[in-house]
Amino acid sequence: MRHRPQVNWTGRDLDDNAPxxxxxxxLRDYAxxxxxxxxxxxxxxxxxxxxxxLWEERDALSYDWTTYHQAxxxxxxxxxxxxxxxxxxxxxxxxxxxxxxxLRDGNHRARFxxxxxxxxxxxxxxxxxxxxxxx
Numbered sequence: 001m002r003h004r005p006q007v008n009w010t011g012r013d014l015d016d017n018a019p020x021x022x023x024x025x026x027l028r029d030y031a032x033x034x035x036x037x038x039x040x041x042x043x044x045x046x047x048x049x050x051x052x053x054l055w056e057e058r059d060a061l062s063y064d065w066t067t068y069h070q071a072x073x074x075x076x077x078x079x080x081x082x083x084x085x086x087x088x089x090x091x092x093x094x095x096x097x098x099x100x101x102x103l104r105d106g107n108h109r110a111r112f113x114x115x116x117x118x119x120x121x122x123x124x125x126x127x128x129x130x131x132x133x134x135x
Contacts, residue, residue: 013078
């Protein structure tokens, strides 16, 4: 099994407004209104966190996978993390720490990478959980 796909961390996706993507632009373009600003970071996430049931619900059976087979480098996913009791979007999977992960953007890439044998996916993570207390 291959470990990680090639990624362009600064590459634009459909909902990105800036020509070059960064933590600042991800925060501006993807943060939810009415919530405290999340912490934004780059991460490699295990693809096992992403439920295939979500892919089936969001993917059209006739999706054209040609561009994925022709391209070699992609922008990362956008993933949000919330606390379990937040009552916000449907989670892709419950984490072990009482958190939920929500795939905000990139379901086709996640499916392609998993079907191609990758074990991890690159993601810009918007973490809405309270910051850990400093000692």
